[in-house]
Amino acid sequence: MNLTTSIIGIAAYLILAPIAGGLLAGIDRKISARMQGRFGPPILQPFYDFFKLLEKEPITVNRVQDFYVMCFFIFIVITGCLFFAGGDLLLIIFSLTLASIFLVIAAFSSNSPYAQIGAERELLQMMAYEPMVLITAVGFYILNGSFNISDIVSSQVMGIQYLPGIFIGFVYILTIKLRKSPFDLSMSHHGHQELVKGLTTEFSGKTMAVIEIAHWYENIFLLGFVYLFFANSLAWSPVLAVVVCLATYFLEILIDNSYARMKWQFAINASWIVAITFGFVNLLVLYFIS
Amino acid sequence: MSEQWKIQNFISIEPTQLVDTLQDYKAEGYRLAQVHCTKVSEGFELTYSLDKDHVLTNFRIILPEEEEIMSITGIYWAAFIYENEMQDLFGVKFKHMALNYGGHFYKVSQPTPWNPKD
Amino acid sequence: MGKRTIIPFGPQHPVLPEPVHLDLVIEDEKVVEAIPSIGFIHRGLEKLVEKKEYTELVYVIERICGICSFGHGWGYCHTVEGLMGIEIPERAEYLRTIWHELSRVHSHLLWLGLLADGFGFESLFMHCWRLRERVLDLFEKTTGGRVIFSVCKVGGVRKDIDKETLDEMVSVLRGMEKELKELTETFINDYSVKNRLVGVGYLSKEDAIELCAVGPMARASGIRQDIRLTGNGVYDKLEFEPCVETAGDCYARTLVRMREVYQSIDMIAKAVELIPDGEISVPVKGNVPKGEFMARLEQPRGEAFYYSKGADSKFLERIRVRTPTNMNIPAMVKTLQGCDLADVPMLILTIDPCISCTER
Amino acid sequence: MSYVTKSPWIIHYDGSSCNGCDIEVLACLTPMYDVERFGIINTGNPKHADIFLVTGSVNEQNITVVKLIYEQMPEPKVVVAIGICATSGGIFKECYNIMGGIDTVIPVDVYVPGCAARPEAIIDGVVKGLGVLAEKRAAMDQKPAVAAEVKEKEEA
Amino acid sequence: MSTIIFLILFPFAVALALLVLKTDAARDMIVKVASIVIAAASVYLAVQYFGSGGEYFDFESETITYLMIGIETLLGVMIFYLGIKYKKYVASILAAIQTPVMLFFELGIGHSIHAANNLYVDRLSIVMVLIIGIIGTLICWYSIGYMKDFHHHHHEEPDRRPRFFFLLFLFLSAMFGIVVSNNLLWLYFFWEITTVCSFFLIGFTKTPEAIKNSFRALVFNMLGALGFTLAIVILGKYYGIMELNQLLAMGAMGVSVVLPVALLAFAGITKAAQMPFNSWLLGAMVAPTPTSALLHSSTMVKAGVFLIVKLSPVLGWNLAGVMVMLVGGITFLMASFAAISQSNAKRVLAYSTVANLGLIVACGGIGTYAAVWAAIMLIIFHAVTKSLLFLCVGTAEHNIGSRDIEDMDGLFGRMPKLATFMIVGIAGMFLAPFGMLISKWAAMKAFIDSGNVLLVMMIIFGSAATLFYWTKWLGKMVAIMAKQENIQQNVHKEEWLVLTSLTVLTVVICLVFPVMSSFLVVPYLETIYSSVATLALSSGNMYIMSAMLALVVLLPLLFYGKTSKRIVPIYLAGANLGDDLTFRGSMDKEVSVSLKNWYMDDYFAEKRMNLIGVIATVVVLVTVFSILLGGVL
């Protein structure tokens, strides 16, 4: 991928991701509501929420948390930009980690009980999903000989053919990243949970709006990962990949609605077991055949 | 079986007998059903109800207002709720409570509203 | 203290529909110590005996709690009727029993929903409450209220239910059963639900006896204890066997309550078959004589306790209501120790706490 | 039109009520009434909430709690008192531990009558609250100037 | 060559002087001057040999040989005696075996082998000299103030500062010796001195625990030294060589040198505190903090990994290499897990050190171009960042009275400057634009390329654990607590100076690492690897990283702590009492909010992790050595 396409990718991501992410969130809420036998909110509800949050009175619990949240947002966007510019997969993962850590730190900085426990749980979740994300990158690298996304999407092979285990593993941990039940431990989009709002307990107004929009950016970028599994040099593969992304998202909604929230022990056990059984075994097989 | 609910038996005992009696009954398999207090002219009228096989046995104690009574939390720990409640609302004094909220069980606008002191 | 985190849990907390407070001392997420504090709802309504006549008092007693409202009204009327020596008509007894069992269905469905919400299973919560609305519609149709019925009065009931409505009631409940099966199937067999319930908050039979647990809490620990067995209302004609489980954990408590929903539906159907025609109330006049009377009732949450003391006047001298939650709080405190923070909502919920009952 | 009215997030606190109104508030969230249609989410966290639904009256112990929750909510905010207990103390008005309706502690914007208040009434009440919310939001735009003036005066 | 000799002898001379001097002023003066001189000399050495990339020197003298033999024998006797005195007979036995063997060999076969070049300098040596010369002296400088406080805190004990500084400088001297010795006997000699220095410094406080731990360190290091001895004997007897470069050359020519290499690597493993020997480093944390910083994180343990990195060309896919990479990998994984369950800051740092050394060892074991690049980078970044962290903890300990992370509540309010330094240090250990992560990234890529899936999994899972324990500490640092009193004015000037320079160094080194890479590390690698592989980080990525770092540094400067928002109390479930620190608890009591981190003892209990690691590594070591010895016998 040359510079022009990179710049187009970045620009498209910067502009379209929040719109797509917000819409996705709206559709998510609508579908969830329907699954629960309810009518549900308007599709544009997430945007209303976002603008509402911007209108609220600015309050904060200390002078620094906004800064950390801002950093979270900036690095999430940078991560997404690197991704859509066709950058290095490992760099992207590290950048994502950095961003997530800023969010955790923002919660820690408030020194408030529920935010703190939320932060601990978020950390635990990061520990749970990080291996699988890295394994995904390794899988692509072994397959394509490059960490560069531009090389991966233009390669001859379709990732899913050789990485089915890794794909399953990734979708599994995607549940954590998208904050869906059974793994919505650290913060939930629903009100009723033992941690009040977990991580985001102390954020409100504009700060919360920044977090929301960062999540939209993040979600789109995460679906980009799913896209990678199906994209190759064939012309029709992007279409298939997008369809699969949407199907995956639907699956996540379905999972969200048909599971109880699990405890952290389960989260870490399950994620690591999946990482080892699906991820590791897939990697072994890859080494074996390549 | 059917008419058990109509049985109303109240047995009067002395405050000093309470702990021994309850201990004996507990050994026989009675559970504590409830404790309550009524303010009467002689002081407090305490009722301890025990249940076994769906039959209630009520022990009635008349406690002069200034006297202390032995807590039964040593026998039935669950009684701490009743005793703290009576302590807060009536001003009944208990000795050796296993879990004493020290008057902060219910925060009420006036002390011992059931037995106003003025 | 080292690695201990101390956090306030409540009074305002999203998993607590009603305010209680716990000082939770946790290590990682393990609860080491939990000291409860209540009193956020204490109103002191028993003291209203001095201000309300015994016939009006029933409206106060009904509002001790909005979920077990009917039972409270019944229990209170029971004691006054006992004091005054009133025999109420049989049809009234039947109607009371039917409403009471219907309350149980509504209360248990409500609880199942809240439990599902407690472990973050939103859709299950929604579907439980969706079904519950049908029961509420029945209440609205028969009593005119959704949660507070105001149908019980000293001497009988205030409203009759005609034959068609009774039949409709049974058919609605039977219709519900099918969808209910799917929900209970989820509670019983779903992996994630079981993961959150099985083995959590274990209360042994010995502990349950020691801590004087009542109602579903006791029955889930293997104690055959159900005040309906004493034959109040028309329960002796309905032939039932209390639902008893032996596991003593949250899962068992869920099972007990779920089975009771079906059982209550059966009991209502049977009562509808047996209900005789006749008056629904007897006139009550005059003062309440001197004396005292104790009555008990199996509320959805367990054994509730009513006591009235008459003083030969329109005003009673003392009433006393001891609600099931009161007796289950010690068990809750006990089970809280050593559980996970994520289990705390579960444990608070499995005693099906009704704080406004407890504190009156 | 302000977005506040399109996404009112609520927080519910149970004063010393009988549970009747509480479960009706909860029922509003469930399929039959589904207030999420109006963008309402039950947040459970005062810092995220726009509308404060209080059921039950104020007693000695929860008076500070109600005050705190109200104070922790960012502007613009609206208080809806649900049920007659929250409005005036209701049937418990004469109890020794009841201080009265919510308006004895914090300003109430909308009263929802009923014992227990029906879900429909609660929805009506919240919708009415939205109007107040919009007004308050509009007032906020003028406020900073006022606030600055006050500050100057204080300093002077 | 004279610079080298100077670097070895000058610290030694200073050490002797410090042993004699008893006054504070004189000591301070000498330490400061000596530090500057040593740092300057090491920089001079770097400049001197930078262009040529190093050379070998045949500095030879019978006297020195005999002197060394004499000192070694003395040390052996002393250890034997101390072992008897403190009833640690294992140490005595080891000394009793090792010293005679060495003596016999050196006077016998060893004497007949002529070592052409006893000393050398190459770019790896330069890197190490710079680390020792700069980080080492900074730590010595820091010790001035620290030891005053330490003495103040432990005033019931006699003032042993002369001895402390003596050991510190003696150690520096020995360390320089290690990195420039080509003659294995010389290397062995300096190796032994570091062991003994470490032994005395761990037992510095002379508490029963300190003595126990010092002997543990001694025994484990002597086990390694025994391996070293055997390697020397085997090399001398069967290969007839005594020089490191010859050993490597033989390996490159295809001569099987697996057994001696494995033995040398074993020595390196013990010194680098790899499992199963990691417990000595944990025990060493009883020593005063500068000791921990200097010996047990940035330099002495680096001698172990230095040896392994040095040997890496002959490691790789042979038994010795597999042993090294597995031991390193397992150690990395298990030590990272174990760190999660620790709340004592020094122990967390210790486990992190063990883990990072494990990573370096694993890289060395793989022995490919990219892996060694990562290993060297790790050594550099780790030395700087870890010493910063250790010193920060030391300062915190003296000012808040605890080294427990949980007691660092609100440190940001109490000691903002120190907390900031610590945040930089912690971030430097695992976050994206900082050096450690860059090296880890490279290491990971090297692992993948080498085709060792197991090792890849270890680094992946280990990194996840690393993330957890660092971030929770970081969280403690950034937490803003209400009403904290600033107490940082009590800190010594020297400490601030050192901490500031280390912090700056941490950041600067990350900014200039591409330069370091291309001018120092890559040329070194080109001398040992004929083929030049592509590096993990393309230049584009390096630029992105640098840009990210700039962003991370600039953003706080621009926006940190600036807000016009109304500041409100935190959420305490409606039970606030108004000061953010207490809430109305049960029974109407005032309860303080206490927020502690997670330790997950059920999962990552230190004991269990150690046990698993020790068993796994022992199995690896025993298997490899039985195969090797079986092949020989």
Place this chain on the structure above:
Amino acid sequence: MAAFKLGKMILRSLFKKPATLMYPVVPRVWQERTRGHIENEINDCIFCGICQKKCPTNALVVDKAKRSWTIERMQCIQCSCCVEVCPKKCLTNENTYTTPSTEKVVDTYVGAAPEPKPVPKVEPKIEPKAEPEVVEEKAE
């Protein structure tokens, strides 16, 4: 593994019409017995005051002299106690509830002077602001 136990119901619900009543758009149909608010056929009222005496919440004020019957809407618990005790049966419990309001609604019904017939129809006396609400409700 027993997973997706609720899956069937969820998927079915997804494609079925939601259970939501769409309340403000679709008006609620009340049951006959629904207890909404108390209405007084003021012309039949004899202002005996029994309802006031029996009302558990003291929401009623009857003034015989002014021939007014006042109800504090936000104090009434719809228990129908007054309806039951009313000797003239002029009180009824209508099935629509009092609409929420920004103020506490008090409705006063004033009976016409006793003698001259025919008596005018319901004439809710104006309590500022609250009045239109009452009228609106009746219109429904």
